Amino acid sequence: MSQPSTASATKPIADTNDFVVKFANVNGSGSASANELFARAVLRMGVPVCSRNIFPSNIQGLPTWYEVRVSGEGWLGRRGGVDLMVAMNPQTWNKDLAEIEQGGYLLYDSTKPLTSQKLREDVTLLGVPLTQLSNTLEGTIPRERQLLKNVIYLGALSALLGFEAAVVEELIGRQFKGKDKLIKLNLRAVELGHDYATKNLAGKCHLKVARADKVGDRIFISGNDAAGLGAVYGGATVCAWYPITPSTSVAEAFTKHCKKLRVDPVTKENKFAIIQAEDEIAAIGMVLGANWNGARAFTATSGPGISLMQEFFGLAYYAEVPAVVFDIQRGGPSTGMPTRTQQSDILLAAYASHGDTKQVMIFPKGPNEAFEFSALSFDLAERLQTPVFVMMDLDIGMNDWLVEPLKWDDARQYDRGKVMTAEELDGGKTFARYLDVDGDAIPWRTIPGTHPNKGTFFTRGSSHNAYAVYSEEGKDYTEVMQRLLRKFETAKTMVPGPIRHDAKAATRWGAIYFGSTSVAMDEASAKLEAQGLMVDTLRLRAFPFSDEVVDFINAHDQVFVIEQNRDAQMQKLLVNECTIDPVKFISLLHYDGAPITARFITSAIAERMSVTRKEAAE
Amino acid sequence: MSQPSTASATKPIADTNDFVVKFANVNGSGSASANELFARAVLRMGVPVCSRNIFPSNIQGLPTWYEVRVSGEGWLGRRGGVDLMVAMNPQTWNKDLAEIEQGGYLLYDSTKPLTSQKLREDVTLLGVPLTQLSNTLEGTIPRERQLLKNVIYLGALSALLGFEAAVVEELIGRQFKGKDKLIKLNLRAVELGHDYATKNLAGKCHLKVARADKVGDRIFISGNDAAGLGAVYGGATVCAWYPITPSTSVAEAFTKHCKKLRVDPVTKENKFAIIQAEDEIAAIGMVLGANWNGARAFTATSGPGISLMQEFFGLAYYAEVPAVVFDIQRGGPSTGMPTRTQQSDILLAAYASHGDTKQVMIFPKGPNEAFEFSALSFDLAERLQTPVFVMMDLDIGMNDWLVEPLKWDDARQYDRGKVMTAEELDGGKTFARYLDVDGDAIPWRTIPGTHPNKGTFFTRGSSHNAYAVYSEEGKDYTEVMQRLLRKFETAKTMVPGPIRHDAKAATRWGAIYFGSTSVAMDEASAKLEAQGLMVDTLRLRAFPFSDEVVDFINAHDQVFVIEQNRDAQMQKLLVNECTIDPVKFISLLHYDGAPITARFITSAIAERMSVTRKEAAE
Amino acid sequence: MTYIAKPKFQHPGLKKNTVGYTHRDYEGRISTLCAGCGHDSISAALIETFFELAIEPHRVAKLSGIGCSSKTPDYFLGQSHGFNAVHGRMPSVLTGANLANRDLIYLGVSGDGDSASIGLGQFAHCVRRGVNMVYICENNGVYGLTKGQFSATADKGSKSKAGGLNSDSPIDLVSLALLLGATFVARSFSGDKKQLVPILKAAFTHEGSAVIDVISPCVQFNNHVGSTKSFDFVREHNDAVNRIDFITPRDEITVDYAPGTVETVTQHDGSILKLSKLDPAYDPHDRAAAMAYLAEKAKAGEVVTGLLYIEEDAEDLHAHINTAHTPLNKLAEKDLCPGSTALEAINEEYR
């Protein structure tokens, strides 16, 4: 963030389709819908936006922010810094003021004159008497007027930034569809703000949104919503979950989509079962029971849930029961920062539970992959007969992202893996639950009830031989444990491979990243390349790491590993599982709970590269 | 284990004070006490033994073994192989027979002639009609005779191996102190076996125990017993636990010793509180509550408990609450092998819980350190204000080991760490719970109830600033998280350092080991040195690793890491926390659930060293 | 327990039930429990029950937690799928399995440690959801497998083998089940097969959560004087409120009863329970009264057994959440995947 100076010389920022607006509100004050409307209005103008909700772990009365980046170039990560602050929360005035870029703007409620508040000479004040204007709205109660203040500043912004009137009207019409009285009232509020700004603030704001054609048919959706939908498409029928921020909306999305897509039109019966469990241990237990019994089942949780589910993860790994677990990561450890983002459950998931285990993880970069990988994970879990962790985070999960429309290939078919049928059993196929008959270390299973007298077995977390019989024999135990290692090798060939992008010119520098870091990383590499700094990049999409990952690392002298946690957890995995000399890696860690920014990555990499350059020069 | 051949030429093994006897029994048949008596008899002869109990996860009727190594040289690890098998369990006859060394012996109940059973020409049969003899014991019921059979073979062995009669008599007298009838009966049984062997098996057995003076004042004690006693000496007052093999006997030992040492002679009140919790989550919760409130409290558990306690470990790390956790490791994952040994909870403990954490672990090598480190861990936990994991395993915990007497320095004083008193608060010391005032990153705490209006604070697992106030500010959060990293650095200076032992000659080879592996490793290094293979060794005693560990690794080209798990968990920690190129390490992994043997280590290292030698030669 | 495997050869003369299975088809591996353990008698009662109810073994899923009791599913119904979950967590696994396929019969076997200590929460929530299952707690008042510590069902003041006295209030799983809305609640005694088998039959034909607390003495660690879970104690203090004759739709009723002494309960599947009341005052349809009765008798140190409560027209979890009658695990891809056209419409909603 740039240090505010008091130099009155600074010129106000002038920019079109490339700036950041941040709304500072009090939560529970109804600002959310107005702010989202703002973002959608920019989209309607054909200009890409990305928005981030920074909210407290409470229901009403604490500070909350909504950051909207307007980016004609289409950058979807956080940029860092704020050009226009809509300061609606006296509690955070100073902090908000300080965050504004040199020559930026501040919109505030000018009903009461500014007296005690701090100000900055370089920041242009945009005063709108929101309270006063809202009081002019006839037939409204205080609570309504409170809400409408937000709509009034939306109107003012539409004037200041130059939205087409139709855009806002259409959105309001859509939002309050059917409720004409409300539509009128809100349009009136927009008008109030718009008129006031036009009359009193004309020419004061040099940030503009100009009609463009950069949005196309893209959709604006959150990762959790997409993941929930992906589970519907992936054939999940059982969802057992326990509420926890930021994962709750995965189960809620699955519920919403199931009610639309999975209710039998005739019988009105549900082709799904969703249980709010009593806690996370029960949730994962239900998921294992359902998968064991041949249904595709999943749970969605966050860090604390992952901790509580440890014992069951060990059972699932060792007894080879499929399961899909969405981990929408938040700030840890412990209760930590429930409403902030982090990528800090990686090690706990990778080696979950006591004893030796290795777990499969996939890392969606955003809503599209959240949808695709969600569906894919059910195939993976059944093919590999093991839990699959879909590692997302609050940033992907709870923010709306502007992304390509979701796609589904109707030719695609569910792959249930090695499930032996009654026919096969009758056909004389011999069944041994934990025997590696195909050489890929994946054994065959049967679903309870399959056959009257063939193919039953006993599932247990205690030591067993290849025939699922209880055994305390060292060699029976090690046989199974070694096969599990080989099965993990097989997993490498099934999970989504990494995505490599090479810089324009050959380089000894590489950068590895994953998940929600991707949008910021895309922008950072472009910026670096523009500065003539060449970095090849590799986006990890799964654990275990396939050979391309090792090749990429070996192909570079120095590799940045960019993570949103304190302890470089992914790097630890890379070092151990790919047998890499740790000195090869430079970790860039961003873990204050706010999504990583393009600025952070760009400057950190640039700085480090120039340092080594100098060293080389000396 | 050596392949039995059928060459009739093989000479019977002849050896004095250096052989292995293994008892194959059915559990619940009362063999345990007779077998232990055998081991103690050898000790009474002044000859060191080590014994290992290999028992099933059941109460009655399944195979159980007791392996006694007689070692005049004083080696206390398992050697591997068996010279004399006492085969009392028809179920396991073949397996037991196969385990006998070339030219070994087999003692069996010859009441019924051997018909169907497999035999080996190279194995000398020592038949004793145990059932028949036991039936001659007047005034006994079948159940008693069943038990006495075990005493009869003890008598036979005392003759075959040449125990002094007084030795066995004294032990039986001691065991049944006060119960003269039982003493008579048992002595009679011993006599029966002794006489039969003397008359019928004279000269058949060339394994002998000869009176020596190699035991000294050493004691024969299990690690769990010692750990429980250590907790008494360390000042623990609260123990909250949940039964689980192999940790149960830690809590039982603490109870036993408290009843002797901690009951007020006058009031008969208990200066301790022991609660059998409803599960492991409750157990660790109680431990945190008690430590938070200024009592020294601990829990003892095993893998499944460590998995269940994850969430609380994260809270304790982040809220900085002291705690002592004994992890008596068993075979994992999941329920795994409850009655077998392993060192496979290391990674789960080191990075316990979701989010970024690093936990302190100490690794006792046997009962002495189990006692010392147990007491020490309470100082460490309070000085560092964090959980301390005492990582033991079933081998240390549940087997009796021959060790030096336990020692306590009366000059030593408990170090409760930075606890601010009412006096200090009144004296104007300012209190800020999470502020690094001393530069060692360890803040001050207060105990509830300390002062009427100073020094209170709110403990929480949610994000907080240096003053223990709830905060969602990124910089408040990172400030605390970074201090926690520095605190872990401070921990390096407090935990027990590694023990280094250099070979006679300088060498490029190193070997790192820890915990129960130590006794086998001691023997292995000696054997290797005898073969002219020079290996410097380092025994890890704690995590975080102090600088000597890094120095040791850097001082060698190739370093063996010997572990009792599948995935080289300690090696992973070394690579990550010491930034070592993984190729430097060669892992030797033994994880079938039986304690690692000197043979395994010796041959594995020798083989690897000769290979590289050859390579070098080529 | 003996180590000689039973000959698997089946005597042609072995009696077959109506679905063509012999008694032996319902047996399992040889028990590894202690000779005389109450749990083995319960396994035997289960084998008899399934044989007589003529349920095909593969239509049963047997689940359990961890403990001696939880080992038993390996010792009966060798031709059914089984699942040893982790300690205290069987109820959630059973719930999930039940959600996946409502057509199988679900048997949960647990112990008092598994159910009342570590598993109390899961037990309670599974019951209050009305999961269609038979949940048996093989209750011996101790942790057998870990060698005899008190469990949460041990009565206040009862003595451990080592001589310690229990000071915590006991958890009575039967009262708890009643409080939590279980629709079939019974208690029995491993030593009383005559009472246990009909109760089991009634339970397996009940549609909803059937909870049966079976006192099952641990001969190894809790069968001594001073224990309230010993064979002797239970025999002496057994207060059976009723006896059941179980009559399947197939059987014609042969026995006839003195009028007034017997109540007839007809279940979903048409099976009939003839309840001969031993305590005429006792009404197995009054939840509140049942709880009060149990509380009274507990004070008096009596062990109340019998069918304590039944709601013959109970509804199970699937009815509550309106799940499809076709088991979820049988739905085909076409039933589940909305396909690309639906997706295009969905995309539109997000523009």
Added chain:
Amino acid sequence: MTYIAKPKFQHPGLKKNTVGYTHRDYEGRISTLCAGCGHDSISAALIETFFELAIEPHRVAKLSGIGCSSKTPDYFLGQSHGFNAVHGRMPSVLTGANLANRDLIYLGVSGDGDSASIGLGQFAHCVRRGVNMVYICENNGVYGLTKGQFSATADKGSKSKAGGLNSDSPIDLVSLALLLGATFVARSFSGDKKQLVPILKAAFTHEGSAVIDVISPCVQFNNHVGSTKSFDFVREHNDAVNRIDFITPRDEITVDYAPGTVETVTQHDGSILKLSKLDPAYDPHDRAAAMAYLAEKAKAGEVVTGLLYIEEDAEDLHAHINTAHTPLNKLAEKDLCPGSTALEAINEEYR
């Protein structure tokens, strides 16, 4: 909630209690809960209770789990140590704290999700051990902090804000506490301070597990028509069985009561509870009857409040396990460490 911090300056005229503390000394940080949240009223009642009982703030340890309700300990008794444990696990942390120092007063604050869902097991076991504490469940029938999902105390058939109906049987923590041997059990309503404060006073002077279920409506997610935890519903269906006047040993008794209408209960510390019976039939010393009464009223949709059960001569966990009267956390090294000579003797036993 308002963002202007209260002036910390204390008006000299502020009334002091017998230990010299003003009302404000019992306050905490400014609440961050929703305006009108029932939980804030409970905090206010607690502040009043402690002030009037004249308990020095630092002699209280306040513990809670996770949830809006569990946040409240930050909003009262700013001069007491507090501990926000993890979700549903406060009872174990409180138990441990209590073991360490039997001399402090332990207050556990929880919510219905925290206590009846994830925390059911810990709640149950903490109560059955007789831990000396006051356990308050601020019961709103929903998960407030996670935005309004049903909790396990939601009544069958009650309606969610979104319109969904609850199909699971409810868990009544009061009946459960009675079943598990709690020695002080009460229910009250956040909207009825007159009833709540005396109950709290009685609870804090009780020696043993005191469980209080306080219906505390969530104005944000569960205060609508169709909810059985809304202000209106509770007001309309509140069936108070009695009213307490709490009299400390210090006070002389001023009020006099019409004979027969009042029962006098004298507690350990000499404090006296004057119970005016509103339902003459109701006997707060009969556990079984209390449970039956609750079951009956629940059927009728009534919310029973008041002091439901009390055992004035109760014993707590420390009495059961015979802990030293000197708090364990005050024992010195010499009390705890047997020293080297004792160790030599011990070594001998292992030779």
